[in-house]
Structures are given as C-alpha cells and as structure tokens.
Amino acid sequence: MNEISKYQSFEIMKREVENREKKALFIGIDVAKDQHVACMGDNFGYCDDKVFSFSNDSKGYEELLKRVGLKISDHDYVIFGVEATGGYEKALSEYLHNKSYGVVRVPTVSVKRERELATGSWHKSDKRDTQAITRIMQRGVFQYYRFRDEHWENIDNLN
Numbered sequence: 001m002n003e004i005s006k007y008q009s010f011e012i013m014k015r016e017v018e019n020r021e022k023k024a025l026f027i028g029i030d031v032a033k034d035q036h037v038a039c040m041g042d043n044f045g046y047c048d049d050k051v052f053s054f055s056n057d058s059k060g061y062e063e064l065l066k067r068v069g070l071k072i073s074d075h076d077y078v079i080f081g082v083e084a085t086g087g088y089e090k091a092l093s094e095y096l097h098n099k100s101y102g103v104v105r106v107p108t109v110s111v112k113r114e115r116e117l118a119t120g121s122w123h124k125s126d127k128r129d130t131q132a133i134t135r136i137m138q139r140g141v142f143q144y145y146r147f148r149d150e151h152w153e154n155i156d157n158l159n
C-alpha cells in the first residue's frame with residue numbers, strides 16, 4: 001500500500017472513530033528510554049484508571065500486546081498513540097506497525113496542556129502523561145504517524 005492510500009485509510013478511520021460509527025480501543029503510551037507506561041480507553045468515553053508499564057524491548061512489546069489482546073474483541077479499531085519524544089517511540093511504533101496495528105502521534109503540547117487541566121498541576125509523571133495521551137486520543141486529537149522508508153533511515157544513520 002502506498003503512502004497516499006495509507007493516509008486515506010487513516011482519514012477514514014479517524015472520521016469513523018470521531019463520529020462513533022465504529023468502536024475504537026485507544027492505548028496511550030508514554031515512551032521513555034527503558035520503560036514505557038500505557039493506559040487504555042475507547043472512543044465512547046471509557047478510560048481505564050489502571051496504568052501498566054512494560055520494557056522497551058521485544059519482550060515488553062509482547063507483554064503489551066498480551067494485555068491489549070484481552071480487550072480487542074469488542075472493537076473495530078485498535079489504535080496506539082505515542083508522543084514523539086527523543087526517538088524513543090520509533091522501535092515500538094515500527095513493531096506495532098509491522099504487526100498491522102494502527103499507530104498515531106499525539107502532539108506534545110496537547111499532552112502538557114491536558115495534564116495541567118486534568119490535574120490542576122504542572123507536575124509531570126508517567127501515569128499522568130499516559131492518561132492524558134489516552135484522553136486526547138478520545139477527543140480525536142491525533143496525527144498520522146508517517147513511517148520512514150529504509151532509504152531515509154540509512155541516510156540518517158550515516159554519522
């Protein structure tokens with residue numbers, strides 16, 4: 001599938017989710033170097049207060065999919081949302097993309113503002129951030145995650 005049709009598919013999915021024509025499971029992920037933190041919700045307002053962490057490696061990614069697998073059956077879409085942070089989201093995003101899951105970007109400034117509004121505090125924590133990411137996704141504030149082809153990745157790695 002070429003980049004244009006992938007983006008068109010994203011736009012259709014986003015419209016169906018925002019209009020509640022289809023049910024979506026959102027997994028908001030606060031990424032970090034060693035440990036990621038995740039929270040789940042849906043496009044009908046449900047947001048699980050329980051957050052869980054998993055390691056930034058293939059074993060951790062499998063653990064994430066195992067937890068998500070328990071909730072998938074009721075949903076038409078499964079969408080993972082990441083905040084682009086220092087490149088720590090790349091390996092996880094590629095892994096999920098290669099497993100045919102939807103991956104979207106959540107704007108960093110939106111996460112910061114949502115966290116402040118929801119908690120009345122400027123204090124940052126992994127739990128607050130992952131819940132903020134999930135709530136932002138519930139409102140449809142997410143962007144297409146463009147995966148770079150191998151050619152451009154090789155150029156970036158020429159240091």
